Amino acid sequence: MKRLITSGLMFGNLIHVDSPALVERYNRALKHLTGKQTGLTDFYIDISGYSPEVGDELDDPLYLNHAGVNRQFILLTTAQKTAPLLDAKFSTSRGILRQFIEENEPALFALTARDAVAGELVNSVFDMSDPKRLFDIRRIVIEADTTNGRIRRAAELDQKVSRFLNEEDAWFDDVLIAEMIGLAGETGDIVRNPVSLKKMEFEQRDxxxxxxxxxxxxxxxxxxxxxxxxxxxxxxxxxxxxxxxxxERNRIANFLDLNGLVEPIVKARGIDASAVLRQKMDFMMVDALADAGVDLAGRSRTDMRRLARTHASQLPEEFHALAALLNWAESGGKWPTIASDSPAYFYTLRASGHKDADLVNMLLAELAPKDFRQLFICHKELFYRRYAGWSDTKKAYVVEYLLNEYQVDKVGARKALFGRDAPMEEEIKPEPDMDQLIELVGPWGPVRR
Known part of the structure; x- marks a missing residue:
C-alpha cells in the first residue's frame, strides 16, 4: 500500500492537525464524545474527524463509529468537506456529512474559529447483530454542538430573550435578566450574530x-x-x-433491467463510448498479462494494440466480447449478443439517469472488477482490498494510470464516464431495427433466468 499512499491515491486529501490549539480542541471533542483522548501532537483526519493514527493509538478503528452505526464526527474546520471518509460502513455517510457542512458553512466557520463542533449521525438502530435491523434505518438526523454547548446555550438565551420581550412584567424579573446576562457572556450577541445550525434530516432507503x-x-x-x-x-x-x-448474475441483470437502473454504454449520451470500451479492454489486458512478464509501463495506444495482437490467445472472454462491441460501434460490424451470463455483460453497462446512479455504479464496479478505474472511483474500499493481491507489475501500471490519466482531471474523467450534461458529438445508434429489439429483450439480448 506504500505506493498508493506516497502517490496520494490512499489517505489523500486528509486534513493535517499539527497545531497545539487544534489538538487541544480535538481532544476536548474526543473526550466529549467517547471519554478518550489522544497523546499525539500531529495527525491527519478525514471528513468525520476520524484519524487512522489516533485509531491505531487507541487500538480502536471504530472509536468514532461504535458498532458501525450512528457515526460520530468532530469538525475542526470547514475544509474537512473535501476530505474522504475512511472505512465507511454506509455509502451515504460521506454525502450526508458534506451536505451538512456546506449547508451550515458560515455558522460552522464561526464556531470552529473558537472550538470544535462534535456531533452524530443519528438513526434508531444501535446494534447490527441481525441483518433485519438494516431495514429499520429510514431517516438520519444530525445532532451537533460545540464542546462547550454554545449552540444549546444560544437556544436557551433565545428563549429567555423571547420571554423578556413578550411576557408581562418580565422587565422586573431580576433572575431572568441575570440568566440572560450570564448566557450572553458565553454566546455573544445572538441578535446580531445568530448561533445556530440547520436541523437536517436525510432519508436513507437505498x-x-x-x-x-x-x-x-x-x-x-x-x-x-x-x-x-x-x-x-x-x-x-x-x-x-x-x-x-x-x-447470481442473471437474476441481478434482470433486477437492474426491470427497475430501469442501467443503460448500455453504447447508447448513453454524453460520453465517447468507443473510448470507454477501449480503456476497459486495456484494463482487461493488463489484468491478463501482468503475471506473464510483459512490461506494461508507459505503453502507448499503438503499443497496447500490438500487445493485443501478440497475446490474443491469453486474453479473457470479456476482452473479445468488448472488441466485438467496439467493432460494431465504430465499423458497423455484426451486433454482438452479450447475454447476462457472459463475463463481459456488466462491463457494457453504466447507471441510467436516476437518483441512485452512484449506488448502481458502485455495484457495477464490483460486478466488473477488472475495470480498476471504476473500482477506484466508485468503491475505494474494495479497490484497496483487491489491490493488495495484485502483482507488482499490475500495481505499478494501475498507480501510473490513475496518477497520469485520472488524477489530473478527476471531474472531467467522471463526467466522461458517468455524466449526461453534454451530448455526444457523434451519437452512436444501433441499426433501425435494433432499437426495437433492445426494448423487447434488454440491452444485449435475453436475460436468462
Whole structure:
C-alpha cells in the first residue's frame, strides 16, 4: 500500500492537525464524545474527524463509529468537506456529512474559529447483530454542538430573550435578566450574530453497507431487492421481496433491467463510448498479462494494440466480447449478443439517469472488477482490498494510470464516464431495427433466468 499512499491515491486529501490549539480542541471533542483522548501532537483526519493514527493509538478503528452505526464526527474546520471518509460502513455517510457542512458553512466557520463542533449521525438502530435491523434505518438526523454547548446555550438565551420581550412584567424579573446576562457572556450577541445550525434530516432507503460482507439495499423501487456480496446464506428471512447473491448474475441483470437502473454504454449520451470500451479492454489486458512478464509501463495506444495482437490467445472472454462491441460501434460490424451470463455483460453497462446512479455504479464496479478505474472511483474500499493481491507489475501500471490519466482531471474523467450534461458529438445508434429489439429483450439480448 506504500505506493498508493506516497502517490496520494490512499489517505489523500486528509486534513493535517499539527497545531497545539487544534489538538487541544480535538481532544476536548474526543473526550466529549467517547471519554478518550489522544497523546499525539500531529495527525491527519478525514471528513468525520476520524484519524487512522489516533485509531491505531487507541487500538480502536471504530472509536468514532461504535458498532458501525450512528457515526460520530468532530469538525475542526470547514475544509474537512473535501476530505474522504475512511472505512465507511454506509455509502451515504460521506454525502450526508458534506451536505451538512456546506449547508451550515458560515455558522460552522464561526464556531470552529473558537472550538470544535462534535456531533452524530443519528438513526434508531444501535446494534447490527441481525441483518433485519438494516431495514429499520429510514431517516438520519444530525445532532451537533460545540464542546462547550454554545449552540444549546444560544437556544436557551433565545428563549429567555423571547420571554423578556413578550411576557408581562418580565422587565422586573431580576433572575431572568441575570440568566440572560450570564448566557450572553458565553454566546455573544445572538441578535446580531445568530448561533445556530440547520436541523437536517436525510432519508436513507437505498444504500450500500459494509455490514454482513457487503449489502446493496434497494428499497425505494417498484421491485425492491437486496444484493449480497458475500452470498445470501446466513442473512435469514429479510423483509424484502428479492434477495440475490453476487454470484447470481442473471437474476441481478434482470433486477437492474426491470427497475430501469442501467443503460448500455453504447447508447448513453454524453460520453465517447468507443473510448470507454477501449480503456476497459486495456484494463482487461493488463489484468491478463501482468503475471506473464510483459512490461506494461508507459505503453502507448499503438503499443497496447500490438500487445493485443501478440497475446490474443491469453486474453479473457470479456476482452473479445468488448472488441466485438467496439467493432460494431465504430465499423458497423455484426451486433454482438452479450447475454447476462457472459463475463463481459456488466462491463457494457453504466447507471441510467436516476437518483441512485452512484449506488448502481458502485455495484457495477464490483460486478466488473477488472475495470480498476471504476473500482477506484466508485468503491475505494474494495479497490484497496483487491489491490493488495495484485502483482507488482499490475500495481505499478494501475498507480501510473490513475496518477497520469485520472488524477489530473478527476471531474472531467467522471463526467466522461458517468455524466449526461453534454451530448455526444457523434451519437452512436444501433441499426433501425435494433432499437426495437433492445426494448423487447434488454440491452444485449435475453436475460436468462
Amino acid at each position: 444504500f450500500w453497507t459494509a455490514h454482513f460482507g457487503g449489502l446493496y439495499l434497494f428499497q425505494d423501487l417498484e421491485l425492491p431487492g437486496v444484493i449480497a456480496s458475500a452470498g445470501k446464506e446466513g442473512l435469514g428471512d429479510l423483509p424484502i421481496e428479492y434477495v440475490f447473491g453476487l454470484e
